[in-house]
Amino acid sequence: xxxxxxxxxxxxxxxxxxxxxxxxxxxxxxxxxxxxxxxxxxxxxxxxxxxxxxxxxxxxxxxxxxxxxxxxxxxxxxxxxxxxxxxxxxxxxxxxxxxxxxxxxxxxxxxxxxxxxxx
Amino acid sequence: xxxxxxxxxxxxxxxxxxxxxxxxxxxxxxxxxxxxxxxxxxxxxxxxxxxxxxxxxxxxxxxxxxxxxxxxxxxxxxxxxxxxxxxxxxxxxxxxxxxxxxxxxxxxxxx
Numbered sequence: 528x529x530x531x532x533x534x535x536x537x538x539x540x541x542x543x544x545x546x547x548x549x550x551x552x553x554x555x556x557x558x559x560x561x562x563x564x565x566x567x568x569x570x571x572x573x574x575x576x577x578x579x580x581x582x583x584x585x586x587x588x589x590x591x592x593x594x595x596x597x598x599x600x601x602x603x604x605x606x607x608x609x610x611x612x613x614x615x616x617x618x619x620x621x622x623x624x625x626x627x628x629x630x631x632x633x634x635x636x637x638x639x640x641x642x643x644x645x646x
Numbered sequence: 647x648x649x650x651x652x653x654x655x656x657x658x659x660x661x662x663x664x665x666x667x668x669x670x671x672x673x674x675x676x677x678x679x680x681x682x683x684x685x686x687x688x689x690x691x692x693x694x695x696x697x698x699x700x701x702x703x704x705x706x707x708x709x710x711x712x713x714x715x716x717x718x719x720x721x722x723x724x725x726x727x728x729x730x731x732x733x734x735x736x737x738x739x740x741x742x743x744x745x746x747x748x749x750x751x752x753x754x755x756x757x
Contacts, residue, residue, distance in 0.1 A: 562745075569747030570745075570747050620689075634694065635691075636691070637681075640688055
């Protein structure tokens, strides 16, 4: 079956511009996660959706970052007034269910990522 | 906040040799995931450990969570070029399954 897909695979933009990154999760997965991975680092959590709502957005670095998931499937990560420091690979993951007690056991399936370069 | 430290940062081994990668947590682990990543690709799930002392194997890769649940090791037997990539450990934090990751270990396997 189809996995998690992300578009575009690469995005180059100028400093100050607005960008949108799209994630198509695995069909039926209620939980969706966005992570950001800088060169030489592990992925860092940005935001988690359970259904249509953002259950945890504590990882968003500032108010230039915003994400939506209006119908509980596709999600869009939006970055306003991009800065060079925003350059990274943005990863999306989905799972059957993200709500769990400590020790959640739901495997997260990752997409290939969008490589964002801000010049 | 929980931090995961992976060692070594990078590793070059000759094909056919065994190797071990470690992941040490600053706090008790309530679960530990191992992923593999190749350049330009997403993370590929390898295995998940939950209980102290638990050990799982998949093909030539074995992972174990120690009894005190603050460290996990990933062992590859008879390494092959296909094992090359970045190995990441991740731990669930909070009430949801959001993961905190280590910085990764880059593995190169020379023929």
